[in-house]
Amino acid sequence: MDAPVCVPTVFTKNRERLTKHDAVIEFFNEVLAIAQKKNWLSGEHFSVDGTLIQAWAGHKSFVRKDGGDKDDNDGGNFKGRKRSNDTHESKTDPDARLYRKGKTASELRYMGYTLSDNRHGLVVSAMVTNADGHAEREAREGHASTMPGR
Numbered sequence: 001m002d003a004p005v006c007v008p009t010v011f012t013k014n015r016e017r018l019t020k021h022d023a024v025i026e027f028f029n030e031v032l033a034i035a036q037k038k039n040w041l042s043g044e045h046f047s048v049d050g051t052l053i054q055a056w057a058g059h060k061s062f063v064r065k066d067g068g069d070k071d072d073n074d075g076g077n078f079k080g081r082k083r084s085n086d087t088h089e090s091k092t093d094p095d096a097r098l099y100r101k102g103k104t105a106s107e108l109r110y111m112g113y114t115l116s117d118n119r120h121g122l123v124v125s126a127m128v129t130n131a132d133g134h135a136e137r138e139a140r141e142g143h144a145s146t147m148p149g150r
Contacts, residue, residue: 028126035122045118048140053128055096055108062088062098062108085132099131113139 011018018024035041064087083098090096096108113136115125129139 032122032124035120040120040122041117041124042119043117046124047116047118048113049116050111050113050136050139052099052101052104052107052131053110053112055090055093055110057090057093057096057108059108061090061092063091065089095130097131111136111139 062083066087085097088098090108093108096110098106099109099111100106109131110128111131112128113126114123116123125142127139127142
């Protein structure tokens with residue numbers, strides 16, 4: 001009876017149900033509405049920050065779209081083999097894209113972005129896009145439409 005109600009395992013066990021029914025989005029929107037009501041958002045200066053998110057799919061699931069070259073994944077050694085998003089896709093996560101930035105390794109990834117109010121550092125919008133050369137522009141345009149007071 002004296003145990004705390006909300007321990008990390010409570011959310012972990014209910015995560016799928018909470019996200020499936022958009023409870024997380026409703027909670028985020030309610031917190032944002034409270035912040036706006038209390039004038040915690042300046043509405044003037046915002047920052048966009050992005051990160052690469054590794055997909056839950058491995059290189060072995062990244063196979064040719066046309067089904068050819070059956071031994072393409074033989075042994076998991078892909079060195080010297082041409083693989084691109086145009087010719088290959090993941091069997092387990094078709095939306096994930098092979099992507100690299102800078103000197104990092106090519107991995108199946110997504111790109112995540114947050115729009116934050118500079119005055120208090122509150123996140124006012126978040127989104128995930130496919131990892132490609134156009135994702136940053138799409139995220140900027142998507143965030144611009146959600147900015148408070150615009």
